[in-house]
Amino acid sequence: MATPKHKIAVIAGDGIGQEVVPEGIRVLEAAGSRFGFGFEWTAYDWSCAHYKATGRMMPEDGLDRLRAHECIFLGAVGLPGIPDHVSLWGLLIPIRRAFAQYVNLRPVKLMKGVPCPLAGRKPGEIDFIVVRENNEGEYSEIGGRLYAGTEHEMAVQESIFTRRGVDRILHYAFKLAERRRKHLTSATKSNGIIHTMPYWDERVREVGKAYPGVKVDQFHIDILTAHFVQHPDWFDVVVGSNLFGDILSDLGPAVVGGIGIAPSGNINPERTAPSMFEPVHGSAPDIAGRGIANPIGQIWSGAMMLDHLGHAKAARAVEAAIEAVCAEDAVTRDLGGKMTTIEAGEAIAEIVAKAR
Numbered sequence: 001m002a003t004p005k006h007k008i009a010v011i012a013g014d015g016i017g018q019e020v021v022p023e024g025i026r027v028l029e030a031a032g033s034r035f036g037f038g039f040e041w042t043a044y045d046w047s048c049a050h051y052k053a054t055g056r057m058m059p060e061d062g063l064d065r066l067r068a069h070e071c072i073f074l075g076a077v078g079l080p081g082i083p084d085h086v087s088l089w090g091l092l093i094p095i096r097r098a099f100a101q102y103v104n105l106r107p108v109k110l111m112k113g114v115p116c117p118l119a120g121r122k123p124g125e126i127d128f129i130v131v132r133e134n135n136e137g138e139y140s141e142i143g144g145r146l147y148a149g150t151e152h153e154m155a156v157q158e159s160i161f162t163r164r165g166v167d168r169i170l171h172y173a174f175k176l177a178e179r180r181r182k183h184l185t186s187a188t189k190s191n192g193i194i195h196t197m198p199y200w201d202e203r204v205r206e207v208g209k210a211y212p213g214v215k216v217d218q219f220h221i222d223i224l225t226a227h228f229v230q231h232p233d234w235f236d237v238v239v240g241s242n243l244f245g246d247i248l249s250d251l252g253p254a255v256v257g258g259i260g261i262a263p264s265g266n267i268n269p270e271r272t273a274p275s276m277f278e279p280v281h282g283s284a285p286d287i288a289g290r291g292i293a294n295p296i297g298q299i300w301s302g303a304m305m306l307d308h309l310g311h312a313k314a315a316r317a318v319e320a321a322i323e324a325v326c327a328e329d330a331v332t333r334d335l336g337g338k339m340t341t342i343e344a345g346e347a348i349a350e351i352v353a354k355a356r
């Protein structure tokens with residue numbers, strides 16, 4: 001019987017995206033060979049470099065072309081000289097919205113061998129997941145400026161919290177908590193933001209009624225960031241709006257060893273369109289082109305993609321290989337090691353190829 005092949009769109013993007021994506025593919029290919037499936041990769045050169053050449057981050061029919069794939073494997077976009085809102089609103093946000101990738105999932109786990117910036121923390125103590133609302137909330141296009149350039153100028157930006165949008169992310173987070181340690185923490189700010197955040201809290205209480213086995217905590221975002229640093233062991237599933245989730249999901253990885261290893265998934269849970277997997281980090285222009293970027297964030301994002309594609313065993317093998325390599329060696333420079341991007345990718349792929 002022919003090996004099943006998953007159709008994956010690849011957007012390596014800019015800077016270190018070009019360096020870490022091939023290592024992600026290397027490890028996924030190793031996982032496929034070992035566990036009996038394959039991939040059909042289609043590369044798209046959409047990026048800020050593409051924008052510089054054409055005036056667009058992706059062609060007009062870009063979304064249609066992506067729609068034909070099961071998943072999108074993305075590196076990072078961003079280039080000095082191109083405003084960041086161009087890359088975000090020209091590529092990432094249209095993909096996340098058009099494909100209803102309303103869940104942004106970011107696991108935070110302290111792995112063996114990865115130096116933890118928090119004193120005295122051991123592997124196993126920090127293992128939680130941030131569930132960020134990815135389609136609405138504070139990141140809306142609604143607003144504008146009046147009297148620009150005068151002393152009366154003003155800017156207005158509206159936040160959008162719909163019942164559909166809030167409830168579906170909460171259901172996802174509660175269901176995830178049910179499968180994990182049955183503990184959900186909600187990020188709020190209902191003392192200062194007096195319309196949308198009390199609404200969010202109200203929906204947490206309402207939706208939570210369907211999940212009586214899940215314990216619910218709620219913290220204002222300001223103290224929650226402090227708890228992430230002082231008590232990261234308190235958390236299992238943390239759910240937040242687009243803005244709060246964005247902040248928490250950079251802080252989370254920072255407490256377990258840095259942005260170079262942090263993965264993320266932009267998920268369409270109903271699978272009506274492709275989901276997208278990408279590291280949390282950006283294009284890192286300060287180290288791009290030197291072959292020293294840590295590929296683990298990309299590779300771990302690949303493991304999340306394997307889970308989404310129904311290959312849980314292969315996903316666990318990739319995670320175990322990441323952990324084994326980290327336990328053996330400090331890996332790349334950001335973690336205190338000397339490996340190049342390629343060496344780190346090869347070391348992980350080699351272990352995956354022999355996984356049991």
Ligand SMILES: NC(=O)c1ccc[n+]([C@@H]2O[C@H](COP(=O)([O-])OP(=O)(O)OC[C@H]3O[C@@H](n4cnc5c(N)ncnc54)[C@H](O)[C@@H]3O)[C@@H](O)[C@H]2O)c1
Pocket residue numbers: 016020075076077078079080084087092259260261278279280281282283284285286287292293294295297334
């Ligand atoms: N999803 C995305 O495509 C995405 C996400 C964040 C930032 N960006 C873009 O990337 C560009 C740079 O942004 P930034 O500097 O704020 O964030 P960044 O994540 O690119 O870099 C922050 C710091 O972390 C280091 N770093 C990041 N990834 C690393 C890795 N894999 N290995 C080793 N070190 C790593 C960088 O060298 C830098 O010092 C900007 O244009 C920004 O808009 C894109």
